[in-house]
Structures are given as structure tokens and as C-alpha cells.
Amino acid sequence: MLQDKISIFRMKTNVVYGNNAVDNTGVYVRELKGTRVLIVTDPGIKKAGLLERLEKTLKEADINYTVFDEVVPNPPIEVVEKGIEVARKAEVDLFIAIGGGSSMDVAKAINILYTNGGHIKDYAGVEKVEKPTLPLIAIATTCGTGSEVTWSSVITDPEEEFKFAILSSQNIPEIAIIDPTLMAKLPPKLIASTGMDALTHAIEAYVSAKAQPFSDALAIYAIELISDNLRKAVHYQDNLENISKMAIASTIAGAAFTNGLLGLVHAMAHPLGGMFNIPHGIANAILLPYVMKFNLVANPEKFARIAKVMGENIEGLNEREAAEKALQAVIKLSTDVGIPTNLKEVGMDPSKIDKLAADSMKSGNVFSNPRKNTIEDVKTLFRNAYEGNL
């Protein structure tokens, strides 16, 4: 299936997955010739006893390491600046991120500054990083962000109340480690929100104006896996198998969107995080059905396929009707895992809609959204999502 436009399918990361995979990290560091490592993480990882397992394997492999554990959700520039000081002082030659998307995004940002210098905002946008970065091993402890395989790092500028994305091939980790045993004690609410983030990655990449056959293959399978496993990963008592499948799905979805790109849900979710500190997965999950409804007409055949893999009965329906079923499937899943249905419930201030919409339009994701859009469309979407008017 050749197309007339030239696309790039990025596939750099070796994905290591399976129970207890983290216990081999020292071996991978050695393979990558790392001798002095900066571990980038958040305080919760240490508290949960997960850092200990990483430290043990590094000690066994005789690797020197320094821990930077000051990452917070929606990480601000200041955290990156603190981290780069620690990295320079320790003269590291390899980075390990262990945690959720925030730890990985901060590790990527520190890595860029370490070899390229300057200010982290200089690199906002697409492929602005000139010099090669050091190897990065990304160890996922949540099953949703996909950052362990993506080209993206999202950092918050608190002064501007704005989240900016650094999209660069230099951000893609050398190795991703997916170890479900690190995810065994995840709170159900976190599984729900990060799982819906992964679903948003897969759906946005699949229907994107920049979708390509390679990313489609990944995206549609991720949608199916998430649809089949997210409810049980959140609610079932003995859920490790489902968490494991969610972890795989979220990594696959990450690889899908690094190539197929994203759309208006992410363009709009980032300002919500920057302004109101709404968790990324929750913002996405609330916005997703509203944006899908807006986008349906632009790409109905793909939405119809989403409905099918999410288990909807589309027999006898025309393409347009089948596409509507995708919307219903997403709403059912989101409601079943306890996600609020509107932005009012999560503290959005409607008087900020003009700024939210203006900031959304600064995102590169508006160009890959399947349906042509204007700032007025985005304002209407924010208003509808605030009121719960679907």
C-alpha cells in the first residue's frame, strides 16, 4: 500500500516486557555502555519500594548512579532545571526514567539540555533538537502514557499556564521496560485515567489526517486491547493479567501516535492541564467523545472500524450510523471506569474558554486532526464539554 506523500515510521526502541523484566536493567545499561546513570523519578516510586528493585540490579552490574526524585505531575520547567544541575554534577552518560509519563518526560527534557544546552523552551515544537542525546532507558510504572516509546516530552510553563510539547526523534528511548509487577498496586483511578489516555492516543492516531498503514496497524490493535481489558484492569480483584495487557496496549498506542500523530483532544487537554492542573488522562477522557462527535463526518469509515473492534454490533448499519456507535462505545467505557462526563466537575473555569482555545490552536495537533477546525470550533467544543452537552 504505497501513498503519494512521504511519511516516516519511527521504530527505534527495543521493548523489553514481562514479569520482573526490571530486574535485568543493569544488563541493559551495560549493553548501552552506561557507567554513570541518572535515575529520574518521583517520590512515590521510592515509597512504593519500586526504586529499590532498580537500585539492586544496578548495584549487581556495578553501575554508578545518582537519583533525582523531584518529578511532580504536570512537571514544570523548574523541575527540569533542577534535574539538569544534578545530571551535570554527576557527569552522567546514560539516563533511566522510572515512573509514569511525567518522570519520562522530565528525563527526556534533561537529556536534551545535557547535550544541547540552552533553555528547554527553545526545543518546543517539531524536531528542534540538533545534537544527539544520551541513551535513555524508560521503565513504565503506569499502564497508560506510552511515553516509554514516544518522541514527545510535555513540560509546563507555569508563568504562561501553558504546556508545551517537545517532539523530537532524540526523545525516543533506546529501551522501554514494561514490567507488570511494577504496576500491581496501581490505584484503580489511575488505571482508569491513564488507560483512557492510551485509548485517546490510539483513537487519535488511527483517525488522524497523518495516519499511515504502519501506525494504523498498531492503533487499531491497541484500541481492541484497551476495550477488552480496561474495565477489568480497573475493577476486577485479580487484575494483573488485564493490567499487563493494558501496559502492552499503552506502549503500542505510544508507538502508533509517535507516527500517526494526535488530534484536537490532545491539543485541548494540554491547556486544561497547564491552567487547572487537571490530570492529563482525565482531561483527555472527558474531551474524547465531544471531539469524536465533531470529527465523525471527516473520517466515518475509520470510526466505523473503531466501533467494530470495540464490540459494537454494526451489522446492517450504514457507515455513518456505524461511526456513531464508536462514540457510544467510548462513552460506555469511560462511564464504566468512573470518568466524569463534563469539565465542570473537574474544576474548569468557563471564563477562561477564550485563552484555552487560543492555547489549543498553538498545538501542532490541530493540523493532524482529521476534521478541519477553527478557533470557534474549539471554543464550542470546550463549552459543550464544560456543560456536558454531547
Ligand SMILES: [Fe+2]
Ligand atoms: Fe496523552
